[in-house]
Amino acid sequence: MGGAAPEALKGEDWAGEMGARWLASLDRFEGMIAPIGKALLARAAYAPGERVLDLGCGGGATTLAIAEAVGSEGAALGLDIAPMLIEQGEARAAAAGSTARFVCADAATATLDEPPFDRLFSRFGSMFFEAPVPAFANLRAMLAPGARIDLAVWAHPRDNAWMMEVMGVVRAHVEVPPAVPRAPGPFAFEDLAYLEEVLTGAGFTGFAAEAYQGEQPVGGPGATPEEATDFVLASMAAGRILAEQGEDVLASARADLAAMFARHHRTGEGVMLGCKAWLVSAVA
Numbered sequence: 001m002g003g004a005a006p007e008a009l010k011g012e013d014w015a016g017e018m019g020a021r022w023l024a025s026l027d028r029f030e031g032m033i034a035p036i037g038k039a040l041l042a043r044a045a046y047a048p049g050e051r052v053l054d055l056g057c058g059g060g061a062t063t064l065a066i067a068e069a070v071g072s073e074g075a076a077l078g079l080d081i082a083p084m085l086i087e088q089g090e091a092r093a094a095a096a097g098s099t100a101r102f103v104c105a106d107a108a109t110a111t112l113d114e115p116p117f118d119r120l121f122s123r124f125g126s127m128f129f130e131a132p133v134p135a136f137a138n139l140r141a142m143l144a145p146g147a148r149i150d151l152a153v154w155a156h157p158r159d160n161a162w163m164m165e166v167m168g169v170v171r172a173h174v175e176v177p178p179a180v181p182r183a184p185g186p187f188a189f190e191d192l193a194y195l196e197e198v199l200t201g202a203g204f205t206g207f208a209a210e211a212y213q214g215e216q217p218v219g220g221p222g223a224t225p226e227e228a229t230d231f232v233l234a235s236m237a238a239g240r241i242l243a244e245q246g247e248d249v250l251a252s253a254r255a256d257l258a259a260m261f262a263r264h265h266r267t268g269e270g271v272m273l274g275c276k277a278w279l280v281s282a283v284a
Helices: 011-015 017-024 026-044 061-070 083-096 132-140 161-171 192-201 225-235 237-243 247-263
Strands: 051-055 075-080 101-104 117-123 143-154 205-217 270-283
Touching: 017 026, 017 083, 017 225, 026 061, 026 117, 026 143, 026 205, 026 225, 026 270, 051 061, 061 075, 061 083, 061 117, 075 083, 083 101, 132 143, 132 192, 161 237, 161 247, 161 270, 192 205, 192 270, 225 237, 225 247, 225 270, 237 247
Parallel strands: 051 075, 051 117, 075 101, 117 143
Antiparallel strands: 143 270, 205 270
């Protein structure tokens, strides 16, 4: 048996399969990480008139929230490599009458025909660069001198029960190679010293971080164990790993995932598992 580590998701994947998976379960994904996004927005404390670049904006929920905070005098621009997610963000903005705007481009190399931004924001959208130092240097070129960046990145998997519990089930059915430290993927910046090294190398200063710890609803608020299982198998890399092993393995793993999620299910809340992220800031 074999398979690819789920952490090994490169930025390019988001323009195709992973972007499509995210879009297909957009409400569940966003509901799952919404508390962390809310905490990062509170830490950023945007003011009316500020120009903000939202890196890896996904379906645009955070971009719309930023647009509301900065008002018509400011600007909120969502940047993502996945065209289907940018289209979703544009549709949401139109439906809401929001001033949020969106651009589909690779942030590692893009040049925007925009005035410099006062701020940069990213809720789990900054960990997929194959060459993070030049990518962040490219982003810094889009910012005004002294602009602050605010990032949410996952802490170590061992501090994220939502990942450890799922991968514990997966590894009972499939041999999964260990993750490569610092490789592009959800946990690329689990080591704050490495993230500080990256940002310093890209020209940022004033690195600061605080931990966010809590519980998050796997599959979104109120999801049943079966819905959480369907979400994981349809939307996360773990599901692809199991599907590659054939129907028998997939069916057995599905039953084990549902049983595991049932142990963590709370009526009225959903499948609640621990999470830890770093809320990071620095200055251009």
